[in-house]
Amino acid sequence: MYRQLYDSVLVHTDPEAAHHAAVRAIGAAGDVEATRRSLKNSLGRLGAPVRNPRLLVFPRPITGVLGLCAGMDKNAEAVLGMDALGFGFIEVGTVTAEPQPGNPKPRMWRHPELRALRNQMGFNNEGAVAVGRRLRDLRRTTAGRAVVVGVNIGKTKVTPLEDAVEDYRRTTREVARWADFLVVNVSSPNTPGLRELQRVDALRPILEAVRAEARQVSGREVPVFVKIAPDLDDQGITDVAGMVRDAGLAGVVAVNTTISHDLGPGGLSGAPLLGRALEVVRLLRDRLGPRPVIIASGGIFSADDGAALLDAGADLLEAYTAFVLEGPAWPGRVNRALARRA
Numbered sequence: 001m002y003r004q005l006y007d008s009v010l011v012h013t014d015p016e017a018a019h020h021a022a023v024r025a026i027g028a029a030g031d032v033e034a035t036r037r038s039l040k041n042s043l044g045r046l047g048a049p050v051r052n053p054r055l056l057v058f059p060r061p062i063t064g065v066l067g068l069c070a071g072m073d074k075n076a077e078a079v080l081g082m083d084a085l086g087f088g089f090i091e092v093g094t095v096t097a098e099p100q101p102g103n104p105k106p107r108m109w110r111h112p113e114l115r116a117l118r119n120q121m122g123f124n125n126e127g128a129v130a131v132g133r134r135l136r137d138l139r140r141t142t143a144g145r146a147v148v149v150g151v152n153i154g155k156t157k158v159t160p161l162e163d164a165v166e167d168y169r170r171t172t173r174e175v176a177r178w179a180d181f182l183v184v185n186v187s188s189p190n191t192p193g194l195r196e197l198q199r200v201d202a203l204r205p206i207l208e209a210v211r212a213e214a215r216q217v218s219g220r221e222v223p224v225f226v227k228i229a230p231d232l233d234d235q236g237i238t239d240v241a242g243m244v245r246d247a248g249l250a251g252v253v254a255v256n257t258t259i260s261h262d263l264g265p266g267g268l269s270g271a272p273l274l275g276r277a278l279e280v281v282r283l284l285r286d287r288l289g290p291r292p293v294i295i296a297s298g299g300i301f302s303a304d305d306g307a308a309l310l311d312a313g314a315d316l317l318e319a320y321t322a323f324v325l326e327g328p329a330w331p332g333r334v335n336r337a338l339a340r341r342a
């Protein structure tokens, strides 16, 4: 039913306006206990926690291997609603130290024939202080404490690259107390120069600062991940994996959107990413060894896609584009199908 609605109606609406309306609606549904419960019982019913010893790095049990990618709920406004739809965990953000409007519109495009989206949003978000307050309020509620929430952090656009460490540290200070994990985003194609921070010499001090700051403000070891681009070559991936291993970081989120396309500006997400995501995950698992957690994203549309990534070495999965194209019943359906295979 959603697919018909999407193909006949939603596809003709402005993609960003549709996105904001959807997040608002899901947020509103999640904020009312009765609707949240009814959604959870109808669409988002999940079973027992996922059994995987690597997931013990997270402070709470994860009840579904498929979570929500960063970029959908940038300001942590719809965590309970997304949870009620059957995501096993929610990654909010990208959050930057300063609030910022992002790039001029239009900045999001649909490519339905490719089962893909393209965006150059540029980290539009309300900033670390506002998002930190919202997460604090969430954690004051019983329902909000039960959800596994990660916070994806990025560099403020106006901060020069040489001041990136301090910028990431400031964001960490505001959000780490409320986060089950942090994801250091150095892979968005839409903030000038950001991807240069994937070079290990630039990345290491950022990750060290984030980890130390998170420990300091939260009084615990907060799992820290780095999110990488599918466009990194194999040597670049090997270098990042070596650093994650040496530094004892929690793991890697792979992959972000790709700039290897000729469809126009911005990063491409969805089905075209799956092949490269599989390669990257396989290489990462080989180079990381057995301990770090791999969270795979990129073109997951079915439980079969997810299972292939898990077989390649991933521990958890995340999606964005398929959720937009397949609708609100999709995350619970895929999580239940994946649980049946486990």
Ligand SMILES: Cc1cc2nc3c(=O)[nH]c(=O)nc-3n(C[C@H](O)[C@H](O)[C@H](O)COP(=O)(O)O)c2cc1C
Binding pocket: 069, 070, 071, 072, 074, 093, 094, 108, 117, 118, 119, 121, 123, 152, 185, 188, 227, 255, 256, 257, 268, 269, 270, 271, 273, 297, 298, 299, 300, 318, 319, 320, 321, 322
């Ligand atoms: C409109 C849009 C906005 C996104 N914003 C972010 C973001 O703010 N931070 C981030 O790390 N990734 C962002 N992403 C990338 C996704 O988190 C994900 O890594 C990517 O889309 C691949 O997954 P998918 O094929 O399931 O969409 C965004 C993706 C889309 C489509």
